[in-house]
Amino acid sequence: MLRGHDIPAVVAGIPKEKILASVDIMKKARFCMIFFGMGCTHSDGRNHNVDIAISLTRDLNTHTKTSIMAMRGHYNIAGPGQVWSWQFGFPYCIDLSKGTHAHMNPGETSSVDLAMRDEVDCFVNVGTDAGAHFPIQAVQHLKKHPFITVDPNFCMASEIADLHIPVRITGVDEPGVVYRMDNVPIQFKAVLKGLPGVPSDEELFDRVYERMCELTSSQPV
Amino acid sequence: MASGEMIVRGGFSVDPTRKIDGDVGDVAIKDGKIVDKVSSSARVIDAKGKVVMAGGVDVHSHVAGPKVNVGRLMRPEDKLLSGTFRSGMAQKNGYRMESGFSIPSTFKTGYDYARMGYGFVMEAAMPPIHFPHVHEEIHDTPIIDEAALPVFGNNWFVMDYLRKGEVENTAAYIAWLLKATKGYGVKVVNPGGTAAWAWGLNCLSLDEQVPYFEITPREITLGLLKANEYLGLPHSMHVHQNDLGNPATTRGPLSP
Numbered sequence: 001m002l003r004g005h006d007i008p009a010v011v012a013g014i015p016k017e018k019i020l021a022s023v024d025i026m027k028k029a030r031f032c033m034i035f036f037g038m039g040c041t042h043s044d045g046r047n048h049n050v051d052i053a054i055s056l057t058r059d060l061n062t063h064t065k066t067s068i069m070a071m072r073g074h075y076n077i078a079g080p081g082q083v084w085s086w087q088f089g090f091p092y093c094i095d096l097s098k099g100t101h102a103h104m105n106p107g108e109t110s111s112v113d114l115a116m117r118d119e120v121d122c123f124v125n126v127g128t129d130a131g132a133h134f135p136i137q138a139v140q141h142l143k144k145h146p147f148i149t150v151d152p153n154f155c156m157a158s159e160i161a162d163l164h165i166p167v168r169i170t171g172v173d174e175p176g177v178v179y180r181m182d183n184v185p186i187q188f189k190a191v192l193k194g195l196p197g198v199p200s201d202e203e204l205f206d207r208v209y210e211r212m213c214e215l216t217s218s219q220p221v
Numbered sequence: 222m223a224s225g226e227m228i229v230r231g232g233f234s235v236d237p238t239r240k241i242d243g244d245v246g247d248v249a250i251k252d253g254k255i256v257d258k259v260s261s262s263a264r265v266i267d268a269k270g271k272v273v274m275a276g277g278v279d280v281h282s283h284v285a286g287p288k289v290n291v292g293r294l295m296r297p298e299d300k301l302l303s304g305t306f307r308s309g310m311a312q313k314n315g316y317r318m319e320s321g322f323s324i325p326s327t328f329k330t331g332y333d334y335a336r337m338g339y340g341f342v343m344e345a346a347m348p349p350i351h352f353p354h355v356h357e358e359i360h361d362t363p364i365i366d367e368a369a370l371p372v373f374g375n376n377w378f379v380m381d382y383l384r385k386g387e388v389e390n391t392a393a394y395i396a397w398l399l400k401a402t403k404g405y406g407v408k409v410v411n412p413g414g415t416a417a418w419a420w421g422l423n424c425l426s427l428d429e430q431v432p433y434f435e436i437t438p439r440e441i442t443l444g445l446l447k448a449n450e451y452l453g454l455p456h457s458m459h460v461h462q463n464d465l466g467n468p469a470t471t472r473g474p475l476s477p
Binding site: 085 | 350354
């Protein structure tokens with residue numbers, strides 16, 4: 001429609017008039033921002049839906065300023081994406097098992113993919129809630145093996161976990177850098193003193209790593 | 222290993238400050254400083270056939286920060302063959318995984334620069350709002366020293382001050398921003414033009430007005446130069462002129 005072509009009376013159950021009206025709104029906007037979420041990425045068409053949204057963004061830019069961005073979910077999900085990008089070159093779905101190089105293949109190496117095919121021996125759920133957000137089948141497979149949750153709060157994952165380790169809350173009782181959805185880094189100070197005996201994520205993982213080095217007789221880096 | 226003592230044996234020494242140009246000899250180091258001699262328990266580095274010189278300085282490179290990361294994300298195939306050379310020795314000694322070729326991971330950046338003999342690299346463009354990200358990448362870059370230059374040439378505050386000819390205010394703003402972002406100097410890239418990109422426009426010449434800001438790239442560049450001199454900053458302003466990305470033309474950027 002943006003390019004002046006005509007469309008059928010009904011497209012994907014939406015009447016032509018409604019589509020025309022929405023194109024009109026977008027063209028008249030001074031700044032149009034498209035957020036795409038799992039409605040696009042996890043319905044039929046998957047990444048092709050996003051491909052079309054990107055083409056729409058490009059076409060809209062001939063009329064007005066338009067941009068597009070992923071509507072991410074959990075707090076600071078952008079953060080690990082940035083950290084892994086600079087450390088490994090990939091934002092997620094990273095397979096480090098080869099040892100020589102990192103490998104990324106969504107569809108094969110994401111946590112949901114691995115869980116659905118029961119390729120996991122042990123599952124560690126950090127600051128997220130696989131119990132609530134993974135497909136049921138994935139959780140059923142994972143529950144056949146040790147299931148660990150690292151989280152300040154109770155959640156579905158902690159309810160079903162074999163081990164729940166509480167940690168301090170980043171941004172509340174632990175300082176740190178958090179990446180906003182648009183990838184702007186925000187520095188958080190600790191505003192409360194953490195509970196005694198509750199480690200920060202960093203302390204916890206340092207201790208796990210050192211113990212792992214002891215058990216495998218290797219030197220910590 | 223002995224107490225901080227090291228001797229670099231038999232290399233070709235190069236030191237322009239003392240007019241040494243390839244003499245074969247030994248360099249003794251103790252606790253990070255070059256000394257006349259060290260004890261026999263010093264660690265020996267065999268530099269036969271190699272050049273021994275001060276660490277190289279790369280004044281302008283793009284190695285840390287959000288746009289470098291965008292580059293890494295845009296090219297998954299860049300990682301395809303990059304890790305196949307990770308030796309058993311590297312794995313055993315805890316060297317970090319090296320990824321990427323044209324846009325290496327931060328670990329590879331540090332290792333590659335060190336292999337080439339560099340000791341310092343300047344990340345040439347740090348967007349102020351993303352400065353913690355730049356410093357986090359610098360933190361994850363091993364061996365080499367690294368600093369970053371914040372960008373000022375499309376900054377809305379700078380353009381507003383300079384439109385009104387307020388060089389002192391511009392200087393105060395630069396001083397504050399350098400301190401807040403732990404930046405090292407003034408960087409200007411496509412002055413005014415990148416601000417125009419936000420509306421799908423550009424400033425291809427020095428005298429093309431920046432939309433909405435009533436200022437030209439020439440005025441931005443000259444104003445920032447004056448502010449840089451006013452502050453007496455140790456570095457000259459670092460400029461990437463307009464018409465970014467297009468091959469050089471015969472018109473000189475600073476011609477009248």
